[in-house]
Amino acid sequence: xxxxxxxxxxxxxxxxxxxxxxxxxxxxxxxxxxxxxxxxxxxxxxxxxxxxxxxxxxxxxxxxxxxxxxxxxxxxxxxxxxxxxxxxxxxxxxxxxxxxxxxxxxxxxxxxxxxxxxxxxxxxxxxxxxxxx
Numbered sequence: 360x361x362x363x364x365x366x367x368x369x370x371x372x373x374x375x376x377x378x379x380x381x382x383x384x385x386x387x388x389x390x391x392x393x394x395x396x397x398x399x400x401x402x403x404x405x406x407x408x409x410x411x412x413x414x415x416x417x418x419x420x421x422x423x424x425x426x427x428x429x430x431x432x433x434x435x436x437x438x439x440x441x442x443x444x445x446x447x448x449x450x451x452x453x454x455x456x457x458x459x460x461x462x463x464x465x466x467x468x469x470x471x472x473x474x475x476x477x478x479x480x481x482x483x484x485x486x487x488x489x490x491x492x
Contacts, residue, residue, distance in 0.1 A: 387426040389417045396488050401443045403488070408435045409475055416481045436474040438467045443490045461485040
């Protein structure tokens, strides 16, 4: 589904460039990306963009995100995402409350949704990319 949408978007962009004589061809486009978690990562930064007039939300690499930041054509947000620790908040008699990965990610997602309101539809699994403790 995403691939079809991106292909359609690229075709539309090519047609638009032809009609405008390439006047806007330097506008960067988002490229879908799946993050890779390193064995030393406890947190990763995830980057998402969406066309300013709506449409699908795409996860992009940091370099692509940096190209898109400041563009009037896209809304964008980054968030810290926990990938290691206890999966859900627990109470320990010695350490007290230990925040879980899912609860941490939920809090991050709520802040990010102030910019991209439908991001929770993209990040349904709060343990996405979870690596364990």
